[in-house]
Amino acid sequence: MIAWDFRPRALAAALLALPLLTAPATAADHGDGHAPPADNHAADDHGGHGAPAKPIEPLPVKAHGLPVELTRTLQLLQDRIARGSTQAHLAQRQLLGHIEQRLIELDPEAWAEAENVRAAVTFALAGGGPAALRVLLKSGKAPEAEQPLALGALAYLEGREREARAKLAGIDPRTMPAGLAGQLALTQSALMVREAPAKSLELLDLARLLAPGTLVEEGALRRQIFVVAQGGDARRFEALAIQYLRRFRRSVYAGNFRQRFAGALTRLDFDSDRTRIASLERMLDEIEPESRRDLYLLVARAGLEQGRRETALFAAERAMGLAAPDSRPAAQARLYRGAALIVADGRFEEGTETLRSLDRADLAAPDAELLDAALSTARQIRTPSPVAATAPAPPPSPSRPIPESGSLLRAQEALARAERAMDATTGTP
Incomplete structure (x- = not known):
């Protein structure tokens, strides 16, 4: 069992050190292990002695707030779940509880930053639940422009779908940060699936495009397969199912x-279309x-x-x-x-x-x-029906002989009993 250090930077570093997460190529090579060719012109211009290169100053990088770091840590863990890590799945619940507590205890002034509000929404939609969003909105510090996003996400998590649709419908996921974009499209799709399945499928496509290789893509692809199946589109169902089975068959949710x-x-009726076999x-x-x-x-x-x-x-x-x-x-x-x-x-x-x-x-x-149940059905099929034994014979056909009336009716009654027995066994109405 992994002993997790839940300090954001320490946990992120531990996750990045796990297999499947490879370090990028250094700036001194081209990603193929070969150093770039030397610039001989500078040496020629100075008699073979080039002037010393000036040190390269790092680009200014703005430090992100705690909500952003915590949410990125969660997403790293969830992406490993999509690749089949049961250890990551076991650790997820503990991490969710830890992040929720940290967000609830955060200084209210932190919610004046738009990126922190968006990080909290990402966390909530990724399984964190509504508690942090309630605290965020109660603080009264969230920028006005971010409030529809937070209110819509909270309404969705609390089951108020109509309000959630109204709040989130006007937000384009493509305008959101990378960590939130796919998650928002996935949520919007869930809100549309009953009333507008075609639009829901478009949003699932968008979620997959915005978050490739992540648990968001795995979930979007999984949902998309079943929406397509309900619509009876066998060709698209096959294409999507093959994608899932190739790429995510080891997912914890597989x-x-x-x-x-x-x-x-x-439900796709393989009986009536043999090509579907x-x-x-x-x-x-x-x-x-x-x-x-x-x-x-x-x-x-x-x-x-x-x-x-x-x-x-x-x-x-x-x-x-x-x-x-x-x-x-x-x-x-x-x-x-x-x-x-x-x-x-x-x-x-x-x-x-x-x-x-x-x-x-x-x-x-x-x-x-x-x-x-199957043996009981077989016995009913084999046993002659008392009704069939006393039923009158049908009129003979002038064109061809028919089986003896008792045999024919017994066969018909047996088939009817078999159908009723199968229905009773399977719960078919």
Whole structure:
């Protein structure tokens, strides 16, 4: 466990020393390890003895206030979370609490500086919560030009969406400092997603453009994928999902992404468009086999829950090919495949045999419940219906013979019971 020193400069230095953060090339080279060529003309003009160069004076740099330094420290930590650092994720809560306390205790005069107000807004929107903004606004020192930003951010965090939209709508994220710009665009997008999804997508694009490689970009891309999925744009969904799986699949938040991703895949209706099966394979080929197997299992389960039999069957079979024969993932894959087969035309017996071959001890509790429900459904399909046995026979067709009336009605009733049983199992209305 890392022992964090929460003095801003010390913590920033410690983070910068961690792997993945590389030092820039020095001014004495061109970034490729080679020194610049010597200027021989000066030596020639002075008989081979050039005048001593004047020392280069550093450019004046204005020192930033404490809120800016603290917020930059938080963002460095969060960017490591986007790259998969669980240590950074564990440290984040402690750091958020420390920064909030420091901001609350700050001299009220500090809020007269616009950059400090913007830093506090950045902190609040990045997970810090509303407490510091309440203190800032109560001080009465914030510049008038910065008050809509602070008031809008506070309204957003307190759930007053209409007021937040009104306050933040007129602020262009591109006019904000780099640390705040992407975070503001992400917040504006969240406020627009229900009423204007197209505008929300534009703001997510902007957030990604303004904060590349950061946790802001990771979050914007993750949200964008699901907004696109709800709109049914399969082509853009595929392109964005491939970007996420290539660049952020190790993010600490990727587990949550995969659960929602599996559900989004089934909403795109792979059953009615077989070309999307190839699209699904292209997306999942971006990740390593074990993670790919787990995603196929999630897709298969979601397919069963949403009544997408073909999607469930396809994903379960792909998962079986990636699982060790006697492993729990292999048992899961056989379960999902069997549950899909019992309601597939002509494959009832195959599905039933698959389900009966499974041992409940090899399954997690939710899957054991699914096995029980699937076997119950199979028994209902097999058992003749009393209603069907007494129903009158339909009139014969003059063109071709039909099956015996009892058999036909039993088949129809069995299919209807199967659909009702599947609906009851999955909660489908």
